[in-house]
Amino acid sequence: MEAELSKNLIRGHTDAIVLNRLNQGDSYGYRIAQDIAAMTNNQYTINEATLYAVFRRLGKAGLVESYYGDETQGARRKYYMLTSAGKQRLKAEQQAWQFTREMLDILMRDANE
């Protein structure tokens, strides 16, 4: 059970996860989906359709911007990057998560430990 992940809990933080991935460098749907699968050893995956919806939601909020890459073969790659507002939001999300984790650690701690 200890390896079991509460996927619903993670799913509630998808926007923050995407912001954090983009904070490592500009990226795109397929690459982020692959990165998340690799980082979690395939224990948690996000499909690209979900990521496209997240990109649009973050874009409308002014947290990410998009631009086209230089690929010349086939359809052109669309990259996403964090805006300064996106970086601020990510920082706030990270602080909130830190607080949540500390509180959960306290609240879930076994009293006999």
Added chain:
Amino acid sequence: MNEKLKRKIEAIFANRVNNLALEEFKNEVEADAREAYSDYQVSHPRASEGEVIDHVLSDLGDLDAVIDMIAGETTNQVYQMDGKISCHEDTPQGDQMPDVIQNVDVNVYAGQVFIMQGTGSQVKVEQVFNHEHAELAVVINETPQQYAVTMPRLSGRGLLGLFSATTSNRFKNVIKVELPAHFKGVLNLKLNAGEVFMTDLVLQNQLDITVSAGTLHVNRLEASELMLTLLAGRAHLQQVKVQRLVKGTVSAGELYLEQVEAKFDLNIAAGVVTGQRLIGSGHFDVNAGSLSLDWQTVDAQLDLTTALGSIRVGFDSQASYTIQGYSTLGLIRVLRPHQVQSSTGNLTAQVGNDPKFKVTAQTSFGNITIR
């Protein structure tokens, strides 16, 4: 990109309102799917094509909700956060529609331009571009006879700024030109750089295209006549039907024709011309370039002439036709069972028993292959 996968993705977007945002989204999905397909092939070399496609589509997930979201947005709403929008829609004077048929000129020097059918009765132009490149704002000049859309041609400091922006990968300049349904004027496109997509258009008049550089994609288009000048760059025409004549010259670059139906009159000075599943007939004159045509249906005479270049034509295996060949020092090869009726000086031959059309092949020094 794998054609079956491409068709599957196109099917997902079929029967949707065609707007710039959806077209961009489809491109984004295709680019990701292409990489996913390639990665899975490498990691699972024994997987069949169908298995790879199924895996890619499964990982992609259900796009309907995103498509619905985008389709429900206007283009303006989609891009307001991304950059400036220059939107121009001309309006008729009072309730009167203009009596004079207006021609449309589109001159492209950079960025991406989408030309498509709109829902209104007037020409409409929208532009999305970076805030820091106001000098790229599209210029529209309108007279009763002409509606001219021009991307500014940059030089000096403006060009330097644009170069910096493009190399930093943050450059954006997208224009959408909407034409009325069954547009009656002449559409004149001059592509000097950048990329143009012409999609789902029915033109009742002539289409003039000049490509000096850049890339042109034409998909699902009908026109009464097409005048094409390819000086360099690439032009890709797919599912195009021209009622009368496709007349053009290729000086350099690449011209790719797929499922194009027309009577052709093409002069190829240099460059490469490739045709797949063509329907029609016509005259092809190759000076020093390369011409390769696969015909689905030939409905009249085909004339092939080359000085130094190479010509290769292919027909359906059941096709029956006659060949009249003339050669100075070149070579004419027929790679189908045929009956030689006369080979004294020139070649007269027949393929099949019931010829439906005639092929004349004339070469000075080049090679002509018929199969």
